[in-house]
Amino acid sequence: MKHMSKFTSSILLILTSFFVIGQTKKTDSIPTKIEKYGIRFGADISKIAQSFYDKNYKGIEFVGDYRVTKNYYLAGELGNENTTVEDDRLNFTTQGTYLKVGFDYNSYENWLDMRNMIYLGMRYGASTFSQTLNSYKLYNTSTYFPEAPSVISGEKYNGLTSQWIEVVLGLKAEILKNIYLGFSIRMNRLLTNTKPDNFDNLYIPGFNRTYNGDFGIGFNYSVSYFLPLYKTKSIKKSDKKKKK
Amino acid sequence: MKKIQFLIICLLTITFSSCEKDDICEATTATTPKLIIEFYDILNPTVKKNVTNLAIKEINTTASLTFTGTSKIQIPLRTSQDLTQYSFILNSTDITIDNEDYLQFNYTRQNLFVSRACGFKTNFIFDSSAPFVKTETSIPDGYWIQNVVINTFNIATENETHVKIYF
Numbered sequence: 001m002k003h004m005s006k007f008t009s010s011i012l013l014i015l016t017s018f019f020v021i022g023q024t025k026k027t028d029s030i031p032t033k034i035e036k037y038g039i040r041f042g043a044d045i046s047k048i049a050q051s052f053y054d055k056n057y058k059g060i061e062f063v064g065d066y067r068v069t070k071n072y073y074l075a076g077e078l079g080n081e082n083t084t085v086e087d088d089r090l091n092f093t094t095q096g097t098y099l100k101v102g103f104d105y106n107s108y109e110n111w112l113d114m115r116n117m118i119y120l121g122m123r124y125g126a127s128t129f130s131q132t133l134n135s136y137k138l139y140n141t142s143t144y145f146p147e148a149p150s151v152i153s154g155e156k157y158n159g160l161t162s163q164w165i166e167v168v169l170g171l172k173a174e175i176l177k178n179i180y181l182g183f184s185i186r187m188n189r190l191l192t193n194t195k196p197d198n199f200d201n202l203y204i205p206g207f208n209r210t211y212n213g214d215f216g217i218g219f220n221y222s223v224s225y226f227l228p229l230y231k232t233k234s235i236k237k238s239d240k241k242k243k244k
Numbered sequence: 245m246k247k248i249q250f251l252i253i254c255l256l257t258i259t260f261s262s263c264e265k266d267d268i269c270e271a272t273t274a275t276t277p278k279l280i281i282e283f284y285d286i287l288n289p290t291v292k293k294n295v296t297n298l299a300i301k302e303i304n305t306t307a308s309l310t311f312t313g314t315s316k317i318q319i320p321l322r323t324s325q326d327l328t329q330y331s332f333i334l335n336s337t338d339i340t341i342d343n344e345d346y347l348q349f350n351y352t353r354q355n356l357f358v359s360r361a362c363g364f365k366t367n368f369i370f371d372s373s374a375p376f377v378k379t380e381t382s383i384p385d386g387y388w389i390q391n392v393v394i395n396t397f398n399i400a401t402e403n404e405t406h407v408k409i410y411f
Contacts, residue, residue, distance in 0.1 A: 089269075089363030138355065139275040139362040142320035144309060145302070151355065151364070199357050212359075 035232045036115065037067045040172075040180060042224025047079070056084040059205075063182070063222045065104060067115075073104040075121055075168075077220070081205040089137040090202070091150070096129020098206030100166065114174060115226065117182075121168040125188070127206045132156045133199055157196035162204045164190045164216070178226040188216035269362035276365045277402045278318040279349065286390040286410040292316075293411065299336035303329045303346070310336065318402065323366040326351060331381075334388045334411070343388040346379040351399070368399040376407070 044061035051058050061079035068074050077100040084093045102123035110116055135150040170184025188207050193214075195201055203209055208218045269275070285293040292315035300319055301308035311317045322328045329348040335341045350371035355364045370376075375394045380387060391410040399406050 087360060090360065136355075136357075137363045138323045138366050139269055139358060139364065140320065140323065140366075141271075141275055142278055142318075144307065144320045145305065145322060148324045198355075200360070202360050 033111075033233070035070060036226075036228045036230075037232065038227045038229040040065050040067075040115075040224045040226045042180070042182075042222050044077075044079070044220040044222050046219070046221040047081075056086065058082040061206075061220060061222075063220065063224060068103075071106045073106065073117075073119070073121075074101075075104045075123070076101040077123070077206070079206055083203060083205075084134070085203055085209075087202075089139065091134040091136070092199075092202065093132040093134060094129055094201075094203040094205060095132075096127050096160075096205035098125060098127035098129075098204075100125040100206060102166070102168070104168065104170070108171075115172075115180075116174060117170070117172040119168070119170055119172070121170070123166040123168060123186070125164045125166055125206050127162050127204055129160050129162075129201075129205050130156060130158045131160060131196055131199060131201065155199075157199060160194050160196060160201060162190060162193045162201060162207060164188050164204075164207055166218070172222075172224075174226075178228070180222075180224045180226060182220075182222040182224060184220055184222075186218040186220075188218060190214040190216070267361050269359070273358060273362055274365070274401065275358060275362055276320075276323060277367065277399050278320050279368075279399060279407065280402055280405050281317050281319065281407045281409055282395075282405045283315045283317075284408055284410045289410060295334065297335050297337045299331075299333040301331045301333070303331055308333075308336075316405070321349060321351065321366075321368055321399070323353065326353060332389060343385055344381045344383070345387050345389045346377075346381060347389065347392070348377040348379070350374055350376065370394055370397040370399070370406075372397065 041064040047059040047061050059081040063077050065073040065075035080097045082095045100123040104119040104121035106117045106119045108118040133153045133155045135152050166186045166188045168184050168186050172180045172182040175181050207216050283293050285291045294315050298311045299308045327350050333344045351368040354367045358365050393408040396406045
């Protein structure tokens with residue numbers, strides 16, 4: 001008997017809630033929000049800046065996203081890097097191009113027609129590149145002989161490729177009309193990696209420095225322009241909740 | 245939906261947290277191997293024999309390595325050239341009985357990548373036709389080194405004996 005009453009009362013509750021929703025639609029008293037959809041494109045300013053002050057680095061990254069649904073954005077990056085790494089025991093140059101594609105999920109609830117974002121996303125990244133081993137040192141546990149000078153190599157390894165996944169955490173804020181400033185940090189993990197013979201991919205364009213455990217970390221600072229394509233009207237999420 | 249997202253984040257954090265330290269070349273990493281020499285008794289070739297006050301000096305280096313009371317020693321090979329010339333002085337502390345022999349090792353080198361922190365290492369392969377050259381010094385006191393046998397031509401680890409010297 002008790003179960004029965006619970007069942008009927010819940011049915012009644014659902015029905016009444018339908019009534020309420022039905023009514024609100026009729027009365028048209030819910031404030032609506034205009035959502036703009038479009039393409040946002042720009043570039044990573046940190047890579048451009050580094051190209052100026054760091055003689056060992058030349059790089060550029062174009063960023064873009066396309067708003068698919070209210071909170072989901074199709075996103076990607078396309079870049080090219082040429083960097084020389086001067087480590088204690090190794091000196092090498094990595095050159096290559098990369099592409100990252102994926103999505104961003106905006107968890108920030110905007111009011112009015114703003115498109116600021118605090119987002120979480122994922123990317124699939126792929127890079128083709130070359131490594132040039134400029135010089136290296138030989139590791140010797142014996143100190144009997146003075147340490148030999150660096151060995152000049154100059155060997156170039158072409159046609160290397162890597163693929164990886166990234167988890168992106170970032171934010172974008174509108175600083176001027178349709179101009180956005182963005183920052184993101186990325187955690188990367190290698191999926192495939194063709195290593196050169198008798199050397200390693202210690203730096204991968206787009207992936208950054210590699211560590212022993214296929215793990216990497218990256219970031220970008222972007223400036224981008226939003227090009228609105230179309231608009232929709234949507235009911236505020238907070239109001240929807242209230243009525244339920 | 246929010247819970248699922250949280251779970252995904254948790255899972256990813258776990259998979260990404262498997263990073264390792266890689267900026268220090270650890271002592272356990274196999275780098276450039278030293279030459280391992282074992283000394284045997286010429287009268288009883290299966291029995292190891294300890295050396296006494298054996299000074300080993302590369303002919304262009306002033307410092308010397310001394311070994312005493314051991315039958316197994318480790319000496320470095322030059323990584324910048326295909327030969328290393330050593331002077332082996334037995335009983336080096338007593339000028340009345342000391343005896344100096346020259347031993348030159350001939351080899352080819354292979355530089356192999358180890359890691360970011362260690363850089364490269366050199367492995368050696370003894371020259372197949374003349375792995376070593378034994379010569380007498382200006383003092384004609386005879387050889388104390390009676391026989392030299394190459395046990396392993398490929399010097400890649402320090403776990404095995406590369407050269408056996410009988411005296």
